[in-house]
Structures are given as structure tokens and as C-alpha cells.
Amino acid sequence: MSINEKYELEKALEQITAIAKGYNLDFYDMYFEICPADILYTFGAYGMPTRFSHWSFGKAYHKMKTQYDYNLSRIYEMVINSDPCYAFLLEGNSLIQNKMVMAHVLAHCDFFKNNYYFQRTSRQMVESMSVAAQRIRQYEFAHGREKVESFLDSVISIQEHIDPYRDIGKNEPAIEKSESGGCCGGEGCGKGCGKDSCKDKGCEGGNCGHTHSEQESPYDDLWKLDHLGEGQESKDDTQKAKKFPKKPEKDLLLFIMEYGRDLEDWQRDIISIIREEMFYFWPQMQTKIMNEGWATYWHLRIMRDMDLTEEESLEFAKLHSGVIQSSKVRLNPYFLGLKLFEYIEKRWDEPGEEDRIKYGRPGGEGREKIFEIRELDNDISFLRNCLTEEFVEQEDIYLYKKVGYEWKIVEKDWQKVRDSLVASMVNSGFPYIVVQDGDYGKRGELYLHHAYEGAELDVYYLERTLPHVYKLWGRPVYLETVLDSKKVLFSYSGEKVSKKFV
Amino acid sequence: MSGRYTVSREDWSLHRKGEIDRQRHREKVKEAIKKNLADIVSEESIILSDGKKVIKVPIRSLDEFHFRFNHNKQQHGGQGDGESKVGDVLGSDSKKKAGKGPGQGQGAGEEPGVDYYEAEITIDELAEMIFEDLGLPNLKQKKKPELASESVEFRDVRKVGIQSNIDRKRTIFQALKRRAIEEGKQGLGKITREDLRFKTWEQVYKYESSAVVLAMMDTSGSMGPWEKYIARSFFFWMVRFLRTKYQNVKIVFLSHHVTAKETSEEEFFTKGASGGTRCSSVYELALKVIEERFNPEDYNIYGFHFSDGDNLSSDNEKCVRLVKDLLKVCNLIGYGEIEGPYYYSSTLKSAFKKIEEQNFTTVSIRDKSGVFPALKSFFNPDPLKTATGR
Numbered sequence: 060m061s062i063n064e065k066y067e068l069e070k071a072l073e074q075i076t077a078i079a080k081g082y083n084l085d086f087y088d089m090y091f092e093i094c095p096a097d098i099l100y101t102f103g104a105y106g107m108p109t110r111f112s113h114w115s116f117g118k119a120y121h122k123m124k125t126q127y128d129y130n131l132s133r134i135y136e137m138v139i140n141s142d143p144c145y146a147f148l149l150e151g152n153s154l155i156q157n158k159m160v161m162a163h164v165l166a167h168c169d170f171f172k173n174n175y176y177f178q179r180t181s182r183q184m185v186e187s188m189s190v191a192a193q194r195i196r197q198y199e200f201a202h203g204r205e206k207v208e209s210f211l212d213s214v215i216s217i218q219e220h221i222d223p224y225r226d227i228g229k230n231e232p233a234i235e236k237s238e239s240g241g242c243c244g245g246e247g248c249g250k251g252c253g254k255d256s257c258k259d260k261g262c263e264g265g266n267c268g269h270t271h272s273e274q275e276s277p278y279d280d281l282w283k284l285d286h287l288g289e290g291q292e293s294k295d296d297t298q299k300a301k302k303f304p305k306k307p308e309k310d311l312l313l314f315i316m317e318y319g320r321d322l323e324d325w326q327r328d329i330i331s332i333i334r335e336e337m338f339y340f341w342p343q344m345q346t347k348i349m350n351e352g353w354a355t356y357w358h359l360r361i362m363r364d365m366d367l368t369e370e371e372s373l374e375f376a377k378l379h380s381g382v383i384q385s386s387k388v389r390l391n392p393y394f395l396g397l398k399l400f401e402y403i404e405k406r407w408d409e410p411g412e413e414d415r416i417k418y419g420r421p422g423g424e425g426r427e428k429i430f431e432i433r434e435l436d437n438d439i440s441f442l443r444n445c446l447t448e449e450f451v452e453q454e455d456i457y458l459y460k461k462v463g464y465e466w467k468i469v470e471k472d473w474q475k476v477r478d479s480l481v482a483s484m485v486n487s488g489f490p491y492i493v494v495q496d497g498d499y500g501k502r503g504e505l506y507l508h509h510a511y512e513g514a515e516l517d518v519y520y521l522e523r524t525l526p527h528v529y530k531l532w533g534r535p536v537y538l539e540t541v542l543d544s545k546k547v548l549f550s551y552s553g554e555k556v557s558k559k560f561v
Numbered sequence: 562m563s564g565r566y567t568v569s570r571e572d573w574s575l576h577r578k579g580e581i582d583r584q585r586h587r588e589k590v591k592e593a594i595k596k597n598l599a600d601i602v603s604e605e606s607i608i609l610s611d612g613k614k615v616i617k618v619p620i621r622s623l624d625e626f627h628f629r630f631n632h633n634k635q636q637h638g639g640q641g642d643g644e645s646k647v648g649d650v651l652g653s654d655s656k657k658k659a660g661k662g663p664g665q666g667q668g669a670g671e672e673p674g675v676d677y678y679e680a681e682i683t684i685d686e687l688a689e690m691i692f693e694d695l696g697l698p699n700l701k702q703k704k705k706p707e708l709a710s711e712s713v714e715f716r717d718v719r720k721v722g723i724q725s726n727i728d729r730k731r732t733i734f735q736a737l738k739r740r741a742i743e744e745g746k747q748g749l750g751k752i753t754r755e756d757l758r759f760k761t762w763e764q765v766y767k768y769e770s771s772a773v774v775l776a777m778m779d780t781s782g783s784m785g786p787w788e789k790y791i792a793r794s795f796f797f798w799m800v801r802f803l804r805t806k807y808q809n810v811k812i813v814f815l816s817h818h819v820t821a822k823e824t825s826e827e828e829f830f831t832k833g834a835s836g837g838t839r840c841s842s843v844y845e846l847a848l849k850v851i852e853e854r855f856n857p858e859d860y861n862i863y864g865f866h867f868s869d870g871d872n873l874s875s876d877n878e879k880c881v882r883l884v885k886d887l888l889k890v891c892n893l894i895g896y897g898e899i900e901g902p903y904y905y906s907s908t909l910k911s912a913f914k915k916i917e918e919q920n921f922t923t924v925s926i927r928d929k930s931g932v933f934p935a936l937k938s939f940f941n942p943d944p945l946k947t948a949t950g951r
């Protein structure tokens with residue numbers, strides 16, 4: 060990087076930062092690092108520059124690199140949820156590209172710092188991951204690379220199965236005390252809402268306001284009282300007195316780490332490393348649309364406020380439209396998030412008659428409203444609240460699925476579209492699987508249960524994942540799910556996955 | 562106060578993690594390919610690739626397995642241009658090959674549905690793996706030393722050379738020896754310049770002996786497209802193998818139905834024929850070719866014949882007799898029988914059961930994955946060590 064280039068970037072950054080602060084964006088100190096493409100792709104593949112080594116990251120890296128080489132990739136943004144915040148700029152990018160990325164990641168940082176779901180993420184993860192990577196490297200020396208790698212393969216195969224809400228409002232580690240995906244105890248309305256049993260008033264009619272996300276956590280002690288009042292808890296306690304775990308446990312990693320009988324210390328440590336990293340990445344997965352929407356909303360406004368030449372404006376317009384390009388077969392989170400924020404802002408700025416009379420919205424509160432949303436929502440509540448009939452029609456959002464050999468549009472009804480999208484985001488889009496019995500058949504076998512909600516599991520993948528669970532648990536493992544509306548039990552005890560209808 | 566900022570550029574040249582893990586992934590890809598060679602060897606995309614250097618091999622074992630939903634049974638969100646209607650078709654899987662299994666879109670393409678990892682590998686890399694343990698069996702010294710197999714060898718340990726070619730073992734040995742002699746002490750002391758020993762390497766041609774391979778193929782009407790494809794996959798790799806590993810091996814192409822003729826290589830791989838089958842015709846031709854052009858004193862001679870075994874039954878006895886004649890002049894005769902859907906038991910192969918000579922080998926191929934075992938059994942460089950049952 061030439062001195063001149065660096066000077067230009069610093070000057071631009073000064074301006075961008077000032078504009079962002081003028082809009083009340085609130086971010087950590089920012090470290091911008093300029094790096095060559097290979098390095099940026101490495102970071103993209105690993106999710107964090109200091110993360111441990113594994114062939115699957117090498118595979119992701121290879122993919123990014125070759126896509127880049129074939130000129131398929133877009134401009135790249137990489138920002139780390141940390142304090143200070145690290146962001147990376149691609150060497151060789153034009154000044155205008157870098158300006159846009161800078162404005163974009165400032166807003167990401169604001170989101171990391173202020174969104175409720177990020178409150179508990181570690182802001183020192185760059186260092187933690189580096190220390191963890193070091194430990195894993197030592198285990199490789201001590202126990203052999205192949206052994207560590209194959210253990211990592213197994214842990215990674217179930218890494219999504221943590222319980223991000225486990226510790227909220229509780230101090231005990233408490234496998235026994237864990238709440239199992241009860242209505243709204245988990246990821247918010249996605250799971251519980253729409254059910255008769257759902258007691259969350261905010262959910263009714265799919266019109267839960269932000270009361271909902273508030274209820275999810277700070278008030279879930281109140282919620283527990285509710286259940287106690289119905290005597291459910293005490294009844295369960297007597298019925299399942301001998302059950303282990305007492306309540307189904309969603310945190311597979313924790314359960315195996317604590318109760319896997321044949322695990323060595325270094326193996327438990329690896330499980331805990333992966334689990335911690337998952338906790339860190341989880342909020343990013345559950346706010347993908349909001350986070351990208353927010354960053355896109357702001358880069359657009361900040362760039363508009365910069366004094367760009369006509370040529371620069373043109374280049375920026377091109378870049379921006381590349382970022383928000385929509386697709387027939389997937390919803391672009393940048394686009395969807397941006398449009399939703401703009402839509403809400405407009406509705407609160409210029410409320411219609413109904414909004415004014417029924418909800419008493421005076422107008423002019425658009426900006427305030429979207430700041431509130433960025434603070435309190437995640438993608439599930441965001442879409443549930445904001446994806447209105449008007450919006451779905453205006454943006455021509457639909458559902459499609461495979462019919463025979465063809466992928467066809469099957470649904471355009473706005474409520475069904477909304478509900479299906481929301482449902483697909485429950486548990487960050489991963490199947491909800493719990494440990495139902497850690498001493499199955501009194502033989503110390505592991506019985507997992509998939510909470511089937513209408514979406515079947517991929518059997519090919521299931522049959523190849525179960526052996527990993529077996530490897531970790533060291534004894535036969537079972538997984539109950541539903542295929543073709545019938546209960547099915549898969550099992551693996553070291554030789555072959557078998558399947559039977561129960 | 563937060564909200565400060567800096568811009569910097571560090572030296573990233575030592576940051577090699579991505580490349581190292583990429584290399585590890587590549588190793589795993591190769592391992593996976595090796596395990597599945599039998600299936601990959603007869604992939605149509607390879608046999609028909611016709612000079613295309615890079616091929617794509619689907620590798621499912623390197624998917625990152627986890628519990629996930631069945632993509633093909635789920636509803637997904639998409640966005641239209643304002644005109645979309647229920648029933649609009651966004652894409653189709655029918656043009657993709659069947660049997661690929663479900664997968665998940667990875668974001669790059671505009672196609673809905675399946676996507677799985679395809680490793681890219683050059684035909685040369687693949688060939689290297691396939692040929693690793695193959696060799697011409699029973700190779701003997703012959704009078705005419707034409708055949709050379711290529712190898713790079715370190716020979717000749719010298720006292721000068723480039724640093725990277727230091728022969729560590731000999732250098733240390735030299736230092737130990739010197740210390741023992743000069744100082745009367747055991748163990749390694751300081752290594753002096755005098756101790757250094759270098760390896761030098763050079764391309765050496767190992768002159769073995771000359772060889773000729775007779776490629777014989779049944780192209781009669783009963784050999785359907787599938788049978789011909791199997792036979793040609795075998796010969797495709799055979800030809801490649803011989804030309805990669807040996808410098809001057811001669812290959813003679815003979816095809817037959819009721820009568821046999823010598824063909825060009827191109828014709829051999831592309832032309833089909835029809836009519837009945839008399840396998841003896843090709844054996845007679847083989848004997849004639851040997852007699853006229855390849856003296857067994859001078860050449861290692863090999864013959865490989867592929868047929869569906871649907872031979873004129875009155876001809877079988879003659880075949881046995883002729884093969885026995887061939888065995889007297891050949892190092893090895895291999896007969897491969899392709900069992901098609903209408904396979905029946907009284908075939909040429911059953912007639913060949915009478916032949917007891919050690920240098921006769923037969924294989925049966927029932928499906929595509931049988932081509933690789935056939936290669937391994939015919940080109941087993943040490944057939945006595947790992948006797949192949951027949």
C-alpha cells in the first residue's frame with residue numbers, strides 16, 4: 060500500500076466515522092487492516108483469523124479462492140465482533156469499494172455492540188480462539204494429528220447442537236434444570252407461536268410486538284412461574300424422577316462433554332472449545348438478515364452523504380446494486396433486510412390511518428423505530444413482525460419447492476410465506492434435537508430425539524452423522540425422528556446404521 | 562471513548578494457514594479418490610473426456626456431515642420480478658444425472674437444489690493413482706533391449722553439491738566415522754565441511770526388455786453398447802498405463818466378430834461391428850502376428866482379450882487349443898468376460914476352465930466397478946506373490 064493510498068483511506072475513514080456518529084451509530088474502536096485476497100479468503104473461510112486448523116476450513120478456503128479466480132465472487136467484507144473491532148479491506152480494491160465496505164462494517168459493529176442477542180458474546184474472541192488453536196496444536200503433538208483431526212470431525216458434525224439460552228437467568232450449570240424448548244423459552248415465537256398451548260399474548264394473531272423479544276429472556280423467570288402455577292413442573296418431576304437427564308437436554312455438546320464416559324481431558328477440552336466458538340457465532344446466524352440489512356441501510360446513507368464525484372457515484376451505484384441483487388431461488392439477506400428497515404421506517408414516519416388511530420402512532424418516529432428494532436430483535440421476530448401482506452406483495456416474495464423433478468412456486472399467500480420463512484429460521488435453521496435419555500436401556504446408551512415440526516431430516520446425512528455421535532459417546536446411539544408421517548428410530552452401534560419404524 | 566479508528570497493513574506473507582489446510586483437504590480428496598478408484602476408473606466422463614485435462618469427481622465422503630433438513634422436501638423462499646405466479650417453474654433437476662443424492666445450494670449458482678462437492682483432478686493425477694501398483698507381469702530379459710521404464714534415481718554420493726541435496730545419513734555417518742578415527746570418541750561431534758556428502762540425481766532409463774501387447778476385442782453384434790464401453794474403458798487405461806510407464810512398448814490392436822483384423826488405435830476405440838462371434842479368429846490372427854513380427858526370443862508378449870463370451874459353441878474347443886498355443890509364446894494371456902444382462906453360463910469362459918497354465922488369467926466383469934480389478938489382476942507385476950484365483 061502506498062503512503063498516498065493509506066492517507067486517502069484514512070481521510071475517507073475520518074469522514075465516514077463522522078457521518079456515522081452524526082447518525083448516532085455507536086461502535087467500538089475500529090481497526091482496519093488491509094490484506095491480500097488470499098488472506099481475506101482465509102479469514103472468510105475460518106470465520107476468524109486466529110481459529111484452529113481443520114481441513115474443512117481448507118475446503119472452504121479453496122472454494123472461495125477458486126470462485127475468486129473464476130471471478131465469481133462479490134466484493135468482500137469481513138468484520139469481527141470484537142472490542143476493538145477488526146475489519147479487513149481487500150488490497151487492490153478501488154477507493155470507492157473500500158469506502159463502501161468501511162461504511163458497511165461500521166454499521167455491523169454498531170449492531171454487534173447494541174443488539175440484544177450479542178450482549179453475552181465474548182468481545183475477546185480473537186485472543187480466545189488463538190489460545191484455543193494453540194492448545195489444539197499441542198494436542199496434535201501429544202496425541203497425533205490424525206487422532207485429533209478425526210475427533211474434531213466428530214465434534215464439528217454436531218457443533219450446532221448447543222443451547223444458546225441455557226444460562227440466561229440461571230447461574231447453575233444444571234443439566235437437570237434445563238428448560239426444553241418450551242413455548243417461547245427457546246428462540247422466541249418461531250417455535251411456540253401459533254400453537255394453542257402458547258400463552259404468549261404477544262404472539263396472538265402473529266402480531267407480537269417487541270414485547271416478545273423482551274419476554275424471551277429477561278422475563279423468562281416470570282414465564283417459569285406460569286408453568287409452575289399449572290403444576291406441570293412438579294408432575295414431571297415425579298414422573299421422570301429416574302430420567303437422565305431429567306428434562307430433555309438440547310445442549311448435546313455439553314451433555315457429551317459432561318457425561319461421555321470414555322473421553323479424555325483433551326477431548327473434553329476440544330468439545331468445550333467448539334462449543335464456546337459456537338456460542339460466539341450463534342447470534343450472527345440468528346440475525347443474518349437484520350445485520351446485513353442494517354449495514355446495507357447505513358452504507359447507502361453514509362455514502363449518499365459523502366461528496367462523491369459523478370464517476371464515483373456511478374461506481375458506487377453499481378456496487379450497491381450488486382450487493383442487493385435479488386434471486387429467484389434464495390432470499391438475499393442484504394436486500395430483504397434493507398427493504399424491511401426502509402419499509403418500517405416509512406410506516407412509522409408516515410403512518411397510515413389505521414396505524415395512527417389504532418396504535419396511536421403520531422408519525423416521524425421511523426428512525427427511532429428502526430434503532431429500537433436493531434436493539435431488540437432477531438431475524439425471527441423481525442420477519443414475524445414486519446413481513447406484512449403489503450411488503451410480501453410489493454417485493455414478490457414466494458415459496459417454492461420440488462415437485463417431481465421441477466422446482467416450482469407453490470405459495471404466495473403472505474401469511475403462509477411469512478410463517479414458513481420464520482419456521483425455517485427456528486434454531487438458526489438447524490433441526491432441534493435433544494438428548495432424551497442418557498442411559499437408554501440402562502446400558503448407558505444415548506437416545507436423541509428430533510422435535511419434528513413438519514420438516515424431515517436428510518437421511519443420507521443422518522446416517523453419516525450418527526456414527527460421529529457414537530464415536531463421541533462411546534456407546535450405541537439412537538435418533539428418533541419422523542419420516543413420511545411415521546416415527547422412525549435410527550440406531551448405530553459401531554457397524555451399520557439401522558432404521559426401524561416405531 | 563470508543564469510535565476511534567486506524568488503518569494499517571501488516572506483513573501477511575507468513576500467514577499460511579489457509580494454504581496448509583487446503584493442502585490437507587487435497588490429501589483427503591486423494592485418499593477418497595483412491596478408495597473409490599474402482600468406481601471412478603470407469604466413469605463415462607473420464608473415458609469419454611477425450612483430452613480434457615481436468616475432470617470432476619463427486620466425492621461424498623468429504624461432505625461435512627451433520628444433522629440437517631431434507632432440502633428436497635422443504636419449502637424455500639425466493640423473490641420474483643413482480644410477475645411471479647404459483648406454478649412457475651424455477652429450475653429442474655432432470656438434466657442433472659440421477660443418483661447424486663440430495664444436497665444443499667451453496668449460494669454461488671442460480672440453480673435451485675443439489676450441490677455437492679466435486680473434486681477437480683487431472684487425468685494424469687488420476688492415472689498416477691491407478692497405475693501405482695500396476696506393472697507388466699513376468700517380465701523377462703530379452704535379446705532386444707528396447708523397453709525402458711523411466712525413473713529418477715539418486716545415485717553416486719559426492720563431496721560437493723547443492724545444500725538441499727545433502728545426504729544426511731551419509732554425512733552423519735561420515736562425521737561419526739571421522740570422530741571415532743581422529744578423536745577416538747563415540748557419538749556425534751561437530752560436522753565439518755569435509756563430512757558433507759551430497760546426493761546427485763539423474764534420470765535413468767532402466768533397460769528391461771522389449772514388450773508387445775496384443776489388445777483383442779470382440780465387436781460382434783452381441784456386444785451391446787454397455788459391453789463395448791466396458792471393454793474400451795479397460796483398453797483406455799491399459800494403453801495409457803503402458804505408454805506412461807514404459808517407453809517403447811508396442812501395442813497391436815485386433816478386433817473381431819466372425820473374422821478378425823488388425824485395426825488402427827482410433828478405429829479400435831470407435832468402430833463397432835455386427836454379426837456373430839468366432840473368437841478363434843482373433844487368436845489365429847494373434848498367433849500369425851507374433852510369428853511374423855515378434856519373435857518370443859526378442860519380446861515379452863502379452864495378450865488381453867475382452868468378449869461377452871457368447872461364442873459359437875462349436876468354436877470353443879478350437880479357442881482352447883489356440884490359447885494354449887499362445888501361452889507357449891506369451892508371458893501372459895488375460896481373458897476378460899463381460900457379463901451382460903442376458904448372461905448365460907455356457908460361455909467361452911467355462912470352456913477355458915480346462916486351461917491350467919500359470920500364465921493364463923481370466924476375470925469376469927459384472928458392472929462398471931469391475932474394470933479396475935481387471936486392470937489390477939492383469940497387470941499384477943508379481944503374480945506369484947498374490948495369486949489371483951480364477
Ligand SMILES: [Zn+2]
Pocket residue numbers: 136163167350351354
Ligand atoms: Zn455485511
